[in-house]
Amino acid sequence: NAGVTQTPKFQVLKTGQSMTLQCAQDMNHEYMSWYRQDPGMGLRLIHYSVGAGITDQGEVPNGYNVSRSTTEDFPLRLLSAAPSQTSVYFCASSYSIFGEKLFFGSGTQLSVL
């Protein structure tokens, strides 16, 4: 049972480049989400999904796209990377968002130069 698998662990991009952060879970969780972690700001919600085919914006969605074609996968796309997107990104999942424990991936350290 792998839990939440997040790749890559580290990535360096140049301004304007695009990339996709991958997230997969094997626990049949309906709820999946992406957070970014910045010093002094905690974790901020980027996008989330309550099931396949359903996504919604979080607190800081600009510059990011998501899709949820299957229950297992929830990729995060950076369309045109900017230095302000330098951060640590976490994918998380749970059976239900209401009171359930969130299972987190190991994080992606992204630097945009």
Added chain:
Amino acid sequence: AQTVTQSQPEMSVQEAETVTLSCTYDTSENNYYLFWYKQPPSRQMILVIRQEAYKQQNATENRFSVNFQKAAKSFSLKISDSQLGDTAMYFCAFIETSGSRLTFGEGTQLTVNP
């Protein structure tokens, strides 16, 4: 919008002593959940404890306990008999049962000194 505030960016404690981390939140809802997550240097996020707002009894998990003051919208975490492995960033988090967004506080970096 719901907000969660952790007013202590950094704290330190001596091994075996007790420390309390503070958290306040803002909501007009009556039903919600509160959490404390721990993030050690490995960066892995670990659930420490959870509290349902409708329960008056404070949650406890071994050396970790909370002081939940619903009227004051306060949710502090007490760590007893602190251990070196407790050194980590601690995040308070909140979700209303009518919502679908888990909101985190800014975090408190706790250092346990030998």
